[in-house]
Amino acid sequence: MNYVIIGNSVAAVGAIRGIRSVDLEGNITVISRERHIAYGRPLISYLLGGLITEKRMAYLPEDFYENNRVNLLLNSEVVGVETDKKRVRLAAGDAIGYDSLLIATGGDPFVPPIEGMADKEKVFTFTTWDDAAKLKGIAHDIDRVVVIGGGLIGLKAAEGLHLLGKQIAVVELADRVLSSAFDRTAGRIVAKKMKANGIEVLTEETVVRIEGEGGVITGVTLKSGDFVPCDTVIVAIGVRPAAGFLKGSKIEVNRGVVVDDTMETSMKGVFAAGDVAEARDFFSGSKNPLPIWPDAYIQGDIAGCTMAGGEKTYSGGLAMNSIEFFKVSTISMGITNPADPSAYEVLTYQDLENYQYRKIILQGNLLVGAVLVGNVERAGILAGLIREKVDVAPFKDKLLAPDFGFILLPREIRSALFAPMGKVA
């Protein structure tokens, strides 16, 4: 069996382990256009800010590729997939045949056309190790930065640059930062903390023009007409599934590569996982890209296992984010901003002075979402209740307790989780 994996990040790693959990013999070839072995992509802001050294970027133990007998091709971009001939074409011209193919190419930063941007030198995106290294390399030449986009990546870039002592303004179209993962209150708490640290947060705003002369930026003009001086612009509006190279392959691509519950695409023998894939949502059942790290791993594992003949199915993508800004911890999971609030029950506790907030979202007797700010201890217990669809009616009123734990759950659940096998304690 010849397995070929395009991309070499977390989804690929999940897949390599998934394949090897079933098949110790087959050949695995991993193709990546980056020059690095797998690294912690979310760590690039830590690297930029000087919180970690390059040595700690490595995501895997040194002997991982060798132990799993992976043939790793770095610096190689796949430019096409010929599904009829079962082979992928590389930019360098050669082709590699496969029996089973995994597309794990992640996302590409989305850069909309902005007036005045084309000829400017210091316009960057922020999604790769090399992006962070480039910014770090010219950091002495940066004083003021405008970050376009107040989502996770934008705020992470802002934080990294802030640690280097730069002046930063974040421009966000929505009415708050982190609007996709967090609700209004949590977004406001984070924005408050950012402002307290000298970062400007401009919501319900957008950059209409990048101003300057020649290649040099002098500032940006906003929709409101305001001018924000700066010498560098980071575009962090979001990532789009990196599926452009599949054109003509007959593999169904919607927003991402459409996959079923085993991560197989519309083409038999071709799988997709991670940020590039569009898989079933845990609650709605509709298919969406879910660009988060843990889910990329889980999808990769299912794809790899299935490719090798094992049986594993996806239980649906459950959004979850753990983000810490300026020592305020925030964790969100599931449905945090119900579109139709009347169908849900929402419990909250807040102490904004001390940056503490808890929100629990219920649908009938099921927990479907949570937002925690400040005290995030043991948040995963809530994730478990969501995933396992546990009837929370008997202890609903206790879900807001900061020390919520198993002791408040029915005894059968506790025993099933912690008691010795075959013994109901």
Next chain:
Amino acid sequence: MKRIYTLEDVCIGCHLCEVACVTEHSLSKDPVKAFLHEQARPISRCTVEEWDGGVISLSTTCRHCDEPDCLRACISGAIQKNDAGVVRIDTEQCVGCWSCVMACPYGAVQRNLAKKKANKCDLCPDRKNPACVDACPNRALVYKEGSQK
């Protein structure tokens, strides 16, 4: 693999498992010295939960899962499962992002806020039995071969 199981009926909520855990992971491995003098004192990796003024209590700890959610969520690769099945955090590598805290359905990862590092049960690599198991006066903790659930 061998795992730690809990018998809640015989747990008396004395928290000695937590004391033993902190001591085992301290520099001095002496409870008095660790609690009085060690500034960088570790925090316990097992959690004793109590309810109803202590009438019900149990000590919860890591299941060393077959497919650990903590490992899958960890953005730095600090969490690895070794060949024996033990799931450990490499503290050096950890960046304190708390993704593991978010993901672990057993609530078994703690935040050491002083060090900004996550911490969890490592099954005491320097001992035959985990310290918590040996410390429990009521044998409410059992260390034996068994599955995750």
